[in-house]
Amino acid sequence: MKKLLLSVVICLSAFSFCQAQVQFGGGLQYLKPSGGSSIGIGATAIIPLNENFDIKPSFHYFFEEFTLYAIDADVQYTGLVLNESVRLNPFAGLNLFGGDLDSTLGINLGLSVIAPINETLDLYVEPKLILISDLDGFAISAGVLF
Numbered sequence: 001m002k003k004l005l006l007s008v009v010i011c012l013s014a015f016s017f018c019q020a021q022v023q024f025g026g027g028l029q030y031l032k033p034s035g036g037s038s039i040g041i042g043a044t045a046i047i048p049l050n051e052n053f054d055i056k057p058s059f060h061y062f063f064e065e066f067t068l069y070a071i072d073a074d075v076q077y078t079g080l081v082l083n084e085s086v087r088l089n090p091f092a093g094l095n096l097f098g099g100d101l102d103s104t105l106g107i108n109l110g111l112s113v114i115a116p117i118n119e120t121l122d123l124y125v126e127p128k129l130i131l132i133s134d135l136d137g138f139a140i141s142a143g144v145l146f
Helices: 002-018
Strands: 023-033 038-048 053-062 068-077 087-099 104-116 122-131 137-145
Touching (some): 023 053, 023 122, 038 068, 038 137, 053 087, 068 104, 087 122
Antiparallel strands (some): 023 038, 023 137, 068 087
């Protein structure tokens, strides 16, 4: 687990040197798969591809009796602006859900709502559907981007 977390941190750090406009952030996630629920912490990055699309990798670790994590690789559309400051970014991507049990691959469908707190910080709220064969469910994340 420590090697996996270190690998994610190194990859996200490498992106910051390649792109000046990369945003990093962290927050909490509530996960409600079929048959239970979990709360976890996570880290995310927003990496611009072009003026209309971003790549958004993220990692979440959930507080359970056993190791449980999710790694997401999403592509989001950035062309929707609610008003001068609030952005709506619909996204879709892949989800690797794993831990002590077997890992499984799924699909994410959701919407990021991003609003500025001040000149350097943005608040994000992100509801999404997670479509995995046995663990279909819903997740909502909230946190701060810098």
